[in-house]
Amino acid sequence: TRNSVVEDSQKAYQEAFDIAKAKMQPTHPIRLGLALNFSVFYYEIINSPARACHLAKQ
Known part of the structure; x- marks a missing residue:
């Protein structure tokens, strides 16, 4: 399912x-x-622009 693919991608x-x-x-x-x-x-x-910006600043 989409959720499992998203979770696996996020982990990787x-x-x-x-x-x-x-x-x-x-x-x-x-x-x-x-x-x-x-x-x-x-x-x-x-769909988390705040997290995306935080990550980009690291």
């Missing part, structure tokens, strides 16, 4: 983002791309 994004924060500089292109994609996920899929 969060795991990747945690790894990127631990192992990459804030200006690393892959980390920046991941942050952008994760924030778009929150904005468009979760």
Whole structure:
């Protein structure tokens, strides 16, 4: 179902983002791309602009 796909996607994004924060500089292109994609996920899929903005600022 849609909810399970959204939950699985959110988990995968969060795991990747945690790894990127631990192992990459804030200006690393892959980390920046991941942050952008994760924030778009929150904005468009979760419908949470506030969370998307918070994530983008990290």
